[in-house]
Amino acid sequence: MIERIESGVRMSKIVKHNGLAYLCGQVGDGDTVTEQTRDCLSRVERLLETAGSSPEQMLQVVIWLADMADFAEMNAVWDAWVPKGRAPARACGEARLARPELKVEIIVTAAC
Template sequence: MSDIERKHTNARMSKIVRHGDLVYLCGQTASGGTNASADITAQTQETLARVDALLTEAGSDRARILSATLYLRDINDFAAMNAVWESWIAPGTAPARTTVEARLASESLLFEVTVIAALA
């Protein structure tokens, strides 16, 4: 298993897993306790900033995202979330993407994303 690298690991998960030329991030959200009153726009911005930081740490960046799964507490937030997403993703670098409505781990969370990216 020496070709698998895990970072920020606890009993349940690793925030970053690198294998071969790929990096996998666990589900990222806004900070639930401190951002409980934030709307979908603020939560999406904070979450994507966390993705940026983890991808940088792993040796990748948002332009190298291959696949993303987006989870919305309320599908009615789709347009507002997309406005943030579309300003975050550079033209010509849009990954394969799925968006679903889902119950998230905390009532205050409105958005979560998981990504798979290529290493730089």
């Protein structure tokens, strides 16, 4: 069974299937990479909770940065947030994001 949560015409914020939760890409508010990353991770936590999951159950994370020069700044926020001993498999790359003011986008797959 596939469960779609917070669905719209274009996408669902969460899709659950076979004990996994797939979150749509999350972006955050703020002017800096630090602010946007913190807001992204707050949104990720809310969606994981809605899906019946948590940061401890993350399996894979893909992070897109508008500029890889922001890698260390994003990682400072990430490293403080990710549960100790529970880091997911992760990839990070540079991409042009949907709006020019966006600096980071985070995509999560987690167990439920």
